[in-house]
Amino acid sequence: MLDRTDKNIIDELLKDGRITMKKLGERVYLTGQAAASRVIKLEEEGVIEGYTINLNQVKAGYTIHSFINIYTKSLEHKPFLNFLDQQEPYIMNNYKISGEGCYMLECRFPSNFELDMFLTELTKHANYKLSIVINRG
Amino acid sequence: MLDRTDKNIIDELLKDGRITMKKLGERVYLTGQAAASRVIKLEEEGVIEGYTINLNQVKAGYTIHSFINIYTKSLEHKPFLNFLDQQEPYIMNNYKISGEGCYMLECRFPSNFELDMFLTELTKHANYKLSIVINRG
DNA sequence: GGTGAAAACTAGTCGGC
DNA sequence: GCCGACTAGTTTTCACC
Numbered sequence A, B: 001m002l003d004r005t006d007k008n009i010i011d012e013l014l015k016d017g018r019i020t021m022k023k024l025g026e027r028v029y030l031t032g033q034a035a036a037s038r039v040i041k042l043e044e045e046g047v048i049e050g051y052t053i054n055l056n057q058v059k060a061g062y063t064i065h066s067f068i069n070i071y072t073k074s075l076e077h078k079p080f081l082n083f084l085d086q087q088e089p090y091i092m093n094n095y096k097i098s099g100e101g102c103y104m105l106e107c108r109f110p111s112n113f114e115l116d117m118f119l120t121e122l123t124k125h126a127n128y129k130l131s132i133v134i135n136r137g
Numbered sequence C: 001g002g003t004g005a006a007a008a009c010t011a012g013t014c015g016g017c
Numbered sequence D: 001g002c003c004g005a006c007t008a009g010t011t012t013t014c015a016c017c
Helices: A004-015 A021-027 A032-045 A077-086 A112-122 B004-015 B020-028 B032-045 B079-087 B112-122
Strands: A046-057 A064-072 A091-099 A101-109 A127-137 B048-055 B064-072 B091-099 B101-109 B124-135
Touching: A004 A021, A004 A032, A004 B048, A021 A032, A021 B032, A021 B124, A032 A046, A046 B004, A064 A112, A064 B091, A091 B064, A101 A127, A101 B124, A112 A127, B004 B020, B004 B032, B020 B032, B032 B048, B064 B112, B101 B112, B101 B124, B112 B124
Parallel strands: none
Antiparallel strands: A046 B048, A064 A101, A064 A127, A091 A101, A091 B124, A127 B091, B064 B101, B064 B124, B091 B101
16 A cells, blocks of 8 residues: 555655656655556556656647537447547546446647537537536636 | 747657756757756746656555546535645646536545545535556556 | 766675575 | 666766857
8 A cells, every 4th residue: 555655755756747866756755767667556556557747738829628428429438539539639628427427537728719620529429518618717 | 939949949858857968969950058948938928837846655655546526506606615725645647627527637546545534525515537557458 | 958087985795694 | 567786878967169
């Protein structure tokens, strides 16, 4: 299991995923090597799934950031999931959920045009509820 | 504005936020120094807001990953937002939205107990629709 | 806005504890 | 599971184009 130090490492990496192992070590009172070997362990265990950036979608040219609750029409989900695979750059995350629908998408679109195209295709597979992000809360 | 190379850099960093500037340069046909200076520019412009890890919430001890659509009861949102500030580690993201409610929370909880506590308090400020993540879609 | 070369720093590997 | 020391590799800075 994860001890206190592992949790501190995770918190530091959440705040700065590009921190050097040396500095990370200082923050959690270890040497760089010890910190690095714990990070490798966390990666191998799958606790850390990868490293990425926090992107400002609007400044990156994706004007529309939205969440879409999906209510699939058919019991066969594969055509829907295949459709999503084709929409690669627009789909930031897709979660299978229990609650409001069966899937929840986090999407980004350069403009209403691409959103419209996407929704038109989506309607063939599922009903949906669309929530457009205005700002951080 | 962002040119083709900037967009490639962003895509590479989204896939691997810890890639070395040297490798990043190779991927986008630049030297490490040129890649690094473009990255610094993107950071300064606010396109890249920061670096972080993709955390497996369940393996990190947060069993419950959920999205909550918020329908505030009062026109005065500050008490609600103050309440959220107190719930720090549980709130991963909060977006002001147009669509299903006025806010959309992404939350994580160690167990149903903490979720229950949270919802009990939340009810004082807002109605909600809860969607619990089962898996990636 | 880009390069090449040198200096400063970091990561990875090792034996030892 | 962690440390100190070594080596290889990377980042940073600079003059130059």
